[in-house]
Amino acid sequence: MEEIKKQDVKAFAYLDQINKEKWTASHDGGWRCGILTTNMSECINGVLKGARRLPVSALFEITLERTVHYFRVRAIKGQKMLQNNQLWTNFACKMFISWQQKAVEHTVTKYSHAQQSASVVTMLQNKHGMNTHVVKIANRECSCGKWNQFGIPCSHAQKVCGAYNISVASMVKDYYDLMAYNNTYSKHFEPAVGRLLG
Ligand SMILES: [Zn+2]
Structure with missing residues (x-):
């Protein structure tokens, strides 16, 4: 919101009146x-x-x-x-596999077994990477936001699932199931x- 305010005060004032659950993916509780x-x-x-x-x-x-x-x-x-x-539709399979391949390059440090939480550091490649993300499997969330956004565990979450011996396939939202x-x-x-x- 601060970034929007910097760009346009009127736009900020307009959006600030509307319940954030109605128009942001970050505040809608994962519905959209x-x-x-x-x-x-x-x-x-x-x-x-x-x-x-x-x-x-x-x-x-x-x-x-x-x-x-x-x-x-x-x-x-x-x-x-x-x-x-296939377990899932082409879209989900493609995204899952691409993140699965990326996960190989990450380094994971486990924190809490109860929360199945961990920090994940990405590999430095062409001046990109070396980012740290926080994954909490119990809450189905990663700080990168992709898991929540797509309903498919991101590369960081997949790495953490592996570290805790959790079936990552069970974490994919069921509306991607081929049966659905x-x-x-x-x-x-x-x-x-x-x-x-x-
Ligand atoms: Zn992530």
Whole structure:
């Protein structure tokens, strides 16, 4: 907030009146994980692209047609991911593996077994790194903020899970589960006879 105040006092005054739970990821208690809300709006925008100026009846037809296509393509994609024995969707797998590879370069110091807390120092590479992060597995948090933001344990958290012998896979939010993805897109639409409206 201090940074916003420095940039623009009016913007600060405006934002300061609004409950921070409503517009910040840092104060919402983890509800708005990642950019989930924005992604949902973008998803609907994507389906309706180019259809907004059509008459209402055409808008209904095109929305149905595109939604059917959207679900059909994802149902096939879900089956392919299942055949690949993936635990999570491609997005989550890619992020998890990339952080898993990074975790190898970190150094961990354990602090409290009860809190499963530790400090993690990143390796110095090309003048970057040598940062210290604090991980508290019991609270599902890391000071880098990525775990809270994406619902997937960051490289620091993965390193600490390893140090405490905790299954890191169980820390990934369940909405990335392939079963959840397949449950969503396994629903199908029934073809309709004739026009929808008119
Ligand atoms: Zn982290």
